Amino acid sequence: MAEGKLIKPDLDFVKRVMSSGGESLKKCYQCATCSVVCNVTPDDKPFPRKEMIHAQWGLKEKLFGNPDIWICHQCSDCTAYCPRGAKPGEVLGAIRKVSIEHYSFPSFMGRMVGDPKFLIFLLAVPILLFAAVAPYVGHLIPAQYLEGHTPGYLHEVITSTEPIVYAEKFMPVPFIDTIFICAALFACLGFFIGVVKYWKDLTAFGGKPKGSILNAAGATITDFLAHKNFKKCEVTVDRAKSHLFVFYGFVGLAITTTWAIFYLYGLHRESPYPLYDPMKILGNASAVALLLGILWVISNRSKNAEKAGKGSYYDWLFISVVLTIVVTGILSEVLRLLGISLLAYPVYFIHLVAIFFLFAYAPFSKMAHMVYRTTALVYAKSIGREKEN
Amino acid sequence: MADEKTPTPGSGTILVVGGGISGITTALEAAEVGYEVFIVEKNPYLGGRVAQLNKYFPKLCPPTCGLEINFQRIKNNNLVKWFTMTEVEKISGGPGNYDVTLKQSPRYVNNNCTCCGKCAEACDVEIPNTFNFGMDKRKAAYLPHEMSFPQRYVLDPSIIGTKSAQKCKDACPYNAIDLDDKAKTFNIKAASVVWATGWNPYDASKMTNLSFGKVQNLITNMMMERLAATNGPTNGKIVRPSDGKTVNNIAFVQCAGSRDENHLPFCSYICCLASLKQTTYIREANPESKATIYYIDLRTPGRYEKFYKKVKADGNVSFIKGKVAKIEEDPATKDVIVTVEDTLSGKKIHARHEMVVLATGMEPSTASVKVPGNAQYDDNNFVISADILSTGCVKKPSDVMSSGQTATGTALKAIQMVRR
Numbered sequence A: 001m002a003e004g005k006l007i008k009p010d011l012d013f014v015k016r017v018m019s020s021g022g023e024s025l026k027k028c029y030q031c032a033t034c035s036v037v038c039n040v041t042p043d044d045k046p047f048p049r050k051e052m053i054h055a056q057w058g059l060k061e062k063l064f065g066n067p068d069i070w071i072c073h074q075c076s077d078c079t080a081y082c083p084r085g086a087k088p089g090e091v092l093g094a095i096r097k098v099s100i101e102h103y104s105f106p107s108f109m110g111r112m113v114g115d116p117k118f119l120i121f122l123l124a125v126p127i128l129l130f131a132a133v134a135p136y137v138g139h140l141i142p143a144q145y146l147e148g149h150t151p152g153y154l155h156e157v158i159t160s161t162e163p164i165v166y167a168e169k170f171m172p173v174p175f176i177d178t179i180f181i182c183a184a185l186f187a188c189l190g191f192f193i194g195v196v197k198y199w200k201d202l203t204a205f206g207g208k209p210k211g212s213i214l215n216a217a218g219a220t221i222t223d224f225l226a227h228k229n230f231k232k233c234e235v236t237v238d239r240a241k242s243h244l245f246v247f248y249g250f251v252g253l254a255i256t257t258t259w260a261i262f263y264l265y266g267l268h269r270e271s272p273y274p275l276y277d278p279m280k281i282l283g284n285a286s287a288v289a290l291l292l293g294i295l296w297v298i299s300n301r302s303k304n305a306e307k308a309g310k311g312s313y314y315d316w317l318f319i320s321v322v323l324t325i326v327v328t329g330i331l332s333e334v335l336r337l338l339g340i341s342l343l344a345y346p347v348y349f350i351h352l353v354a355i356f357f358l359f360a361y362a363p364f365s366k367m368a369h370m371v372y373r374t375t376a377l378v379y380a381k382s383i384g385r386e387k388e389n
Numbered sequence B: 001m002a003d004e005k006t007p008t009p010g011s012g013t014i015l016v017v018g019g020g021i022s023g024i025t026t027a028l029e030a031a032e033v034g035y036e037v038f039i040v041e042k043n044p045y046l047g048g049r050v051a052q053l054n055k056y057f058p059k060l061c062p063p064t065c066g067l068e069i070n071f072q073r074i075k076n077n078n079l080v081k082w083f084t085m086t087e088v089e090k091i092s093g094g095p096g097n098y099d100v101t102l103k104q105s106p107r108y109v110n111n112n113c114t115c116c117g118k119c120a121e122a123c124d125v126e127i128p129n130t131f132n133f134g135m136d137k138r139k140a141a142y143l144p145h146e147m148s149f150p151q152r153y154v155l156d157p158s159i160i161g162t163k164s165a166q167k168c169k170d171a172c173p174y175n176a177i178d179l180d181d182k183a184k185t186f187n188i189k190a191a192s193v194v195w196a197t198g199w200n201p202y203d204a205s206k207m208t209n210l211s212f213g214k215v216q217n218l219i220t221n222m223m224m225e226r227l228a229a230t231n232g233p234t235n236g237k238i239v240r241p242s243d244g245k246t247v248n249n250i251a252f253v254q255c256a257g258s259r260d261e262n263h264l265p266f267c268s269y270i271c272c273l274a275s276l277k278q279t280t281y282i283r284e285a286n287p288e289s290k291a292t293i294y295y296i297d298l299r300t301p302g303r304y305e306k307f308y309k310k311v312k313a314d315g316n317v318s319f320i321k322g323k324v325a326k327i328e329e330d331p332a333t334k335d336v337i338v339t340v341e342d343t344l345s346g347k348k349i350h351a352r353h354e355m356v357v358l359a360t361g362m363e364p365s366t367a368s369v370k371v372p373g374n375a376q377y378d379d380n381n382f383v384i385s386a387d388i389l390s391t392g393c394v395k396k397p398s399d400v401m402s403s404g405q406t407a408t409g410t411a412l413k414a415i416q417m418v419r420r
Helices: A011-019 A033-037 A049-056 A077-081 A088-103 A107-113 A116-137 A154-159 A166-170 A173-206 A213-226 A238-266 A278-308 A313-338 A341-360 A366-382 B021-031 B048-052 B063-075 B118-122 B163-171 B221-228 B271-285 B304-312 B400-419
Strands: B013-017 B036-040 B080-083 B086-094 B097-104 B126-128 B137-139 B184-190 B192-195 B199-201 B218-220 B249-256 B290-295 B317-321 B326-329 B336-342 B347-353 B355-360 B362-364
Touching: A011 A049, A011 A088, A033 A049, A033 A077, A033 B336, A049 A088, A077 A088, A077 A278, A088 A107, A088 A173, A088 A313, A088 A366, A107 A116, A116 A173, A116 A313, A116 A341, A154 A341, A166 A341, A173 A341, A173 A366, A213 A366, A238 A278, A278 A313, A313 A341, A313 A366, B013 B021, B013 B184, B013 B400, B021 B036, B021 B048, B021 B063, B021 B080, B021 B400, B036 B086, B048 B063, B048 B221, B063 B080, B097 B192, B118 B163, B192 B400, B218 B221, B221 B271, B221 B355, B249 B271, B249 B336, B249 B347, B271 B290, B271 B304, B271 B355, B304 B317, B317 B336, B336 B355
Parallel strands: B013 B036, B013 B192, B036 B080, B218 B355, B249 B290, B249 B355, B290 B317
Antiparallel strands: B086 B097, B097 B184, B126 B137, B199 B362, B326 B336, B336 B347
């Protein structure tokens, strides 16, 4: 008789997957329809059928170190054709969420971002931080007691009819930059530690990379730029396009931000910049792309909900944050130009809070897919695990 | 010969709707203990789906044999009266005193018919042969199949009023063709009604990923029965629809539509055995042939496990655990390419076969045509009511053997309703 293999199920893991949007997990009866209709899986050891049974059995080590969960782009062709309503696409999304949680540093942050009951605390951090700026810059002291002319008593700033200058009159750059640099460092550290741990698990699970990592990284980025894998989706074919808008919106905004830093610290030019400034044009165009993209994402998700599933809290939290950022960002600019200070300053405040949320919590939110998917795909390419076309 | 007799009015009668193996069994079991029974059948012949089968599992005997015994029992029993080409229009009343409206479509052929076939010879119109699932054509004046009961021709209504119909009438030496035959509506009283209208093969074209109807050499299991039957479209030769080539390499796709929430959520019970049985058709016809069964899990309840073991012992029949979820045609060879994950080896394979059979499941006939009376259904349209009784595959997916058993039980229930 063959030697038995002792399986050590982690029931807590199963529960976490099921409570993270994978509640249909146990419906799977392993028919493998999903692996067949998937257009992005390699033929050898295809997914997501094996992931479904590993998740059902709580074999988390077979999932965390497995790049397949990130090769999956949640096309949801599997979910549409699943004969049992087990929604493999949603389950893999939930496994990815639990995986992000697993690699998060500090680990409690992973748990908090993934759980709606902590949302209020997560929001409180940036709200309190930015609110704390107010006493420091004298927003709570009547203007006549301030020696300089900036920034002024808060209610006077907000009700003032003078031109709106967010940086000068409301939230001075040094404070904003300090907060965001800290947030970014926190996120970078989280990502760094997470990815190092993740890479160790990947190589332990699938062996050392065979080819050059640099080549694999180059090829992965080329794929990303065209959304090559994403375009193989059938049921949710439009997602590739909407995601492309969001993707390039973010790329544009990242370039804009770098450019603005250069203006400020390199050229010592203070904001606001005129609308014809090329940096401003790029920024505005990117914002529009992001807005259209995220609205398209929402519309696709509602359109596909019946076939592809309605998505989890984790998905919708991320979408909401992005939507809030882009809407408040555009509104901040429009209201500033219109001179409606009563609305402009509060909207700008919300904008800052949302951006902090996105940045500081990136390693723990769905934003982390950017880093983990890239890592997984680079690794997958380096070991030759790719669907041949 | 008993045929469309004038129904006897009055209570105490059992009405069986559907003249397949379940309906016939219920009717005979009740009649043979002294109850008056009517059988209503919409086809021009009795026998239902069983009449279309090539062989029964697990004994691999021909169904015509069992049907013939049953037809003898019907002929020999004055208490069984039956109407072909008849459907129920309305059921009113309740247990003990149902009033049922029946509509009989015109056959255009009376009981002078001797099945000489002269009308068919003279007929110049061909129509798709529904008995063979459209795999061949038949004349518009036809005998549904060789073993049809009653042995009497039918004229397709599409030719009525044309010269072709007149030609058929003129060719008949027995004055058996009545072109003025009209639909008749009449009422009968019954103390109990048994719904036994059986099943339809699930429409395979609904599974878009399996490309049924687009891939020429992709057929259903019921089509395979006809293909293997000596009275079928190819006289029993198992050949490819595309080019008539003998099939050496065949595959069976299990759960094609069954156990699938998007189609039939339930297990159709018979498809595993049907495919196992059908491997024997091709293996017997051609010793060189190979068959592959793709399955999620093989369901061979009770003694059927023995049959599975017997088929498994044949080295030329292989079993691959994994559901086929994509079927394509090689345009050059018309071979069928199935994609499946072999879940035991964890490999997604693209296998080539000369012909592929979809093991499509059973959809209760009541999914498309409801009982025109007060009946209850389960979520999948199977009839589960206690007043209007149901039996056979319209009640739950069954094989012939359990259809016979439950039909006998239903006869008892119908009798209880008569005597209450």
